[in-house]
């Protein structure tokens with residue numbers, strides 16, 4: 308990546324070069340990173356693999372799957388050579404494969420930690436899907452293993468790469484409408500009853516509304532307000548007890564921020580909702596939808612339209628993360644960002660267990 312001398316000196320000063328972060332610089336000859344997708348379920352199949360056909364700074368170089376029929380289909384469809392196809396047993400042999408620079412963990416949530424750590428120990432940079440992991444201790448361990456192995460770790464919070472969302476974040480940082488006072492964030496969809504049989508319906512696999520969709524509301528509250536919450540009170544509700552036996556169907560949580568702002572957040576696997584509305588001292592601004600794969604749009608109290616088009620969110624995210632790795636810079640959404648959310652998620656669960664008691668974070 309071309310880096311001017313002045314930019315390099317600036318980056319060293321900020322500690323954001325490969326040198327500063329302790330990351331190895333890639334050989335100068337690489338202008339695109341090879342990505343291996345781990346777990347070829349819905350998100351890999353329908354969103355990430357198609358997006359990797361549009362990316363300019365990375366490409367789909369390999370796959371990890373436990374299903375040999377799927378492996379054959381993907382090899383044909385995406386022209387992936389057999390030497391870049393792994394299963395969960397021989398995964399660690401990735402260490403010897405120079406075609407793979409990044410491992411993208413797209414597995415059920417309870418497996419994020421294991422495969423992030425194995426990838427890091429194999430010397431590969433890691434992109435890990437949200438939510439980062441079931442516990443804050445898991446997240447902390449993942450960050451440490453990536454640091455110890457000098458690889459970059461990024462969490463798949465695609466909204467932080469999305470330009471309308473970035474505009475909303477700027478309004479907060481620059482106090483365009485004054486200080487943020489309140490916000491509401493709602494993220495949910497109606498899951499079919501079959502969820503009870505899938506990993507999203509199982510507590511031991513990191514299922515439930517809060518882990519699946521609630522982290523969008525929570526992450527939005529944190530990026531829109533730009534502070535870390537200091538307390539939370541939360542409640543959960545279930546309208547289909549036979550389906551949601553182990554995990555939450557709907558969770559409502561109120562976050563208190565140190566500057567006085569309050570966020571009313573909701574998440575559900577029984578209600579379609581997708582709104583972020585920020586109330587500030589001198590006006591309001593909102594995005595609806597705020598977390599869909601496309602068509603993010605919104606408006607402001609003074610009549611501005613937020614409607615910047617993005618061709619493909621996942622391609623934008625993966626290109627941004629690839630460029631950061633090639634430049635030896637910290638990713639836009641590092642592991643710490645996932646960890647901060649999971650610390651709050653743990654406090655939310657604690658409050659729910661205590662029937663809405665206010666929990667300090």
Ligand code: NAD
Pocket residue numbers: 346347348349350351373413414415416418436437438463464465506519
């Ligand atoms: P999925 O169930 O469709 O796919 C999971 C894949 O993992 C399957 O191919 C399955 O075979 C494989 N797998 C390997 N070991 C497994 C095990 N022990 N148990 C169950 N499955 C196993 O799930 P998905 O919707 O693709 O979600 C995967 C991850 O991606 C999750 O962390 C989810 O939160 C995340 N995701 C993110 C977004 C986003 O917009 N960023 C969207 C959807 C999903």
